[in-house]
Amino acid sequence: xxxxxxxxxxxxxxxxxxxxxxxxxxxxxxxxxxxxxxxxxxxxxxxxxxxxxxxxxxxxxxxxxxxxxxxxxxxxxxxxxxxxxxxxxxxxxxxxxxxxxxxxxxxxxxxxxxxxxxxxxxxxxxxxxxxxxxxxxxxxxxxxxxxxxxxxxxxxxxxxxxxxxxxxxxxxxxxxxxxxxxxxxxxxxxx
Amino acid sequence: xxxxxxxxxxxxxxxxxxxxxxxxxxxxxxxxxxxxxxxxxxxxxxxxxxxxxxxxxxxxxxxxxxxxxxxxxxxxxxxxxxxxxxxxxxxxxxxxxxxxxxxxxxxxxxxxxxxxxxxxxxxxxxxxxxxxxxxxxxxxxxxxxxxxxxxxxxxxxxxxxxxxxxxxxxxxxxxxxxxxxxxxxxxxxxxxxxxxxxxxxxxxxxxxxxxxxxxxxxxxxxxxxxxxxxxxxxxxxxxxxxxxxxxxxxxxxxxxxxxxxxxxxxxxxxxxxxxxxxxxxxxxxxxxxxxxxxxxxxxxxxxxxxxxxxxxxxxxxxxxxxxxxxxxxxxxxxxxxxxxxxxxxxxxxxxxxxxxxxxxxx
Numbered sequence: 001x002x003x004x005x006x007x008x009x010x011x012x013x014x015x016x017x018x019x020x021x022x023x024x025x026x027x028x029x030x031x032x033x034x035x036x037x038x039x040x041x042x043x044x045x046x047x048x049x050x051x052x053x054x055x056x057x058x059x060x061x062x063x064x065x066x067x068x069x070x071x072x073x074x075x076x077x078x079x080x081x082x083x084x085x086x087x088x089x090x091x092x093x094x095x096x097x098x099x100x101x102x103x104x105x106x107x108x109x110x111x112x113x114x115x116x117x118x119x120x121x122x123x124x125x126x127x128x129x130x131x132x133x134x135x136x137x138x139x140x141x142x143x144x145x146x147x148x149x150x151x152x153x154x155x156x157x158x159x160x161x162x163x164x165x166x167x168x169x170x171x172x173x174x175x176x177x178x179x180x181x182x183x184x185x186x187x188x189x190x191x
Numbered sequence: 192x193x194x195x196x197x198x199x200x201x202x203x204x205x206x207x208x209x210x211x212x213x214x215x216x217x218x219x220x221x222x223x224x225x226x227x228x229x230x231x232x233x234x235x236x237x238x239x240x241x242x243x244x245x246x247x248x249x250x251x252x253x254x255x256x257x258x259x260x261x262x263x264x265x266x267x268x269x270x271x272x273x274x275x276x277x278x279x280x281x282x283x284x285x286x287x288x289x290x291x292x293x294x295x296x297x298x299x300x301x302x303x304x305x306x307x308x309x310x311x312x313x314x315x316x317x318x319x320x321x322x323x324x325x326x327x328x329x330x331x332x333x334x335x336x337x338x339x340x341x342x343x344x345x346x347x348x349x350x351x352x353x354x355x356x357x358x359x360x361x362x363x364x365x366x367x368x369x370x371x372x373x374x375x376x377x378x379x380x381x382x383x384x385x386x387x388x389x390x391x392x393x394x395x396x397x398x399x400x401x402x403x404x405x406x407x408x409x410x411x412x413x414x415x416x417x418x419x420x421x422x423x424x425x426x427x428x429x430x431x432x433x434x435x436x437x438x439x440x441x442x443x444x445x446x447x448x449x450x451x452x453x454x455x456x457x458x459x460x461x462x463x464x465x466x467x468x469x470x471x472x473x474x475x476x477x478x479x480x481x482x483x484x485x486x487x488x489x490x491x492x493x494x495x496x497x498x499x500x501x502x503x504x505x506x507x508x509x510x511x512x513x514x515x516x517x518x519x520x521x522x523x524x525x526x527x528x529x530x531x532x533x534x535x536x537x538x539x540x541x542x543x544x545x546x547x548x549x550x551x552x553x
Contacts, residue, residue, distance in 0.1 A: 012515075013309065014531065046337070047515040048309030061217035062284045067298040069285075079304055086299040101528075102518050103307035107510060108344045111305030133530075142530045 004057030006065040010084045011076030016146040021052040026167040028056035036063040078117045098129045144183035151187020194229035205246025212252045218284035243268045313516040314485030314533025316456035321346040322512040334358035336382040337415045345513040356389030362404045379406045384414035384422040398447035405469045411484040443477045456482035485533045492534035494549040500524040502546035509538040
């Protein structure tokens with residue numbers, strides 16, 4: 001690979017952005033790339049806006065992704081996709097979980113949740129929107145929606161399905177390996 | 192690897208740097224020669240003089256104040272530094288590309304979107320305490336921990352936060368400055384971990400100096416904010432070995448507090464009665480509001496809350512404590528996100544119409 005790839009994973013604290021960045025870190029490291037991850041900690045489980053960066057290539061120095069530099073934006077929630085869309089390159093791809101989680105500013109009436117986020121983002125970027133929550137419920141565990149999204153993203157990256165499944169097995173909590181693998185397969189097949 | 196090291200590449204640009212800016216330099220100027228300092232004081236003068244003599248243009252790239260730059264300049268070495276780099280904020284590769292390579296980098300304006308500030312987790316026992324205090328219109332002198340989030344809407348309880356232990360001292364100070372009546376609608380709020388860190392001495396001082404304030408210890412059996420470290424009252428060392436556990440109630444008694452009440456943080460009715468009683472009391476009192484942190488692995492809920500739209504009167508009472516798992520839908524009824532709910536049941540206690548029930552998790 002010539003160019004360093006920059007991926008951003010964004011979402012609401014508690015949605016599994018950190019676990020996802022670890023899976024992406026795992027697969028890229030396993031493939032022999034130089035990889036840098038960085039994470040916004042602290043608020044990760046407290047419902048705040050969370051962003052993590054994954055950069056991989058032959059040699060990577062800077063651990064963060066700058067505005068206008070991301071190749072892929074993986075968003076676990078619509079509003080968070082919109083919040084970070086300006087970090088994408090011109091031809092960047094957004095993979096977004098088509099779900100709405102109201103921030104407290106909206107709940108208390110101090111702000112309004114923007115309408116038609118996916119439609120508006122689609123005017124400027126390549127957007128892949130997936131209702132991963134509905135898919136996850138079909139599998140019997142709503143919490144694995146994030147692994148479905150990883151499956152969707154995986155389809156657009158140069159690693160084999162088996163490599164992905166291996167990393168997922170190593171990264172997720174042991175009790176949830178099977179359901180996470182099923183979720184990945186669902187995302188990968190549907191993508 | 193040497194603590195301070197030089198990396199000679201193209202010598203038309205040489206950069207002295209240290210720490211994270213080194214990564215930005217490598218990203219923006221991969222061909223430049225670099226002197227990477229592992230130790231910025233004392234500076235390796237000979238090494239720097241040699242490096243400076245070998246490169247054509249020398250830059251010092253350091254965030255914030257020109258610590259390295261000023262010292263190197265004082266030795267008569269010519270360099271470029273803060274005249275082109277800011278003394279504020281974090282640096283980045285793009286910032287160096289603009290400043291050193293004069294590259295024009297156009298970025299898009301971020302979309303104007305509602306902020307998503309951090310909030311207390313679903314199932315957090317602090318939310319229950321704040322919701323009671325909010326209903327009683329009680330002010331809180333706050334402290335350092337997750338519960339500092341009780342300052343923001345919709346909870347709006349905490350009015351002051353300075354440093355660890357200051358909640359108790361602030362309340363005490365307010366009373367000394369403004370009199371007993373002034374703090375009749377105030378409490379000090381401090382977590383169990385913070386209390387053991389620097390609250391004990393302040394509480395002792397309150398008793399000694401005949402205060403009448405009420406202190407609520409938010410006892411969630413851990414150090415929540417920084418990631419579940421054990422503390423002197425958990426019965427485990429930081430390595431997880433069993434050890435002596437301080438009994439908070441006994442400790443307060445030992446400091447001379449006569450009135451110590453232990454209440455389940457989720458028993459909103461009893462908590463409200465206790466708070467009313469204790470703030471009215473003409474003596475120091477402590478309420479220990481107990482319930483474990485919702486994220487403790489030993490505290491996985493066996494139930495979750497479910498909203499029953501057919502019974503919902505759309506009054507919005509359940510939304511008042513600001514639990515992120517509950518959202519109002521277009522028709523005015525509420526929905527509880529099953530992946531987020533930790534089953535604490537605070538929303539259920541707010542509902543007068545039995546439109547929320549707890550069900551076992553399959």
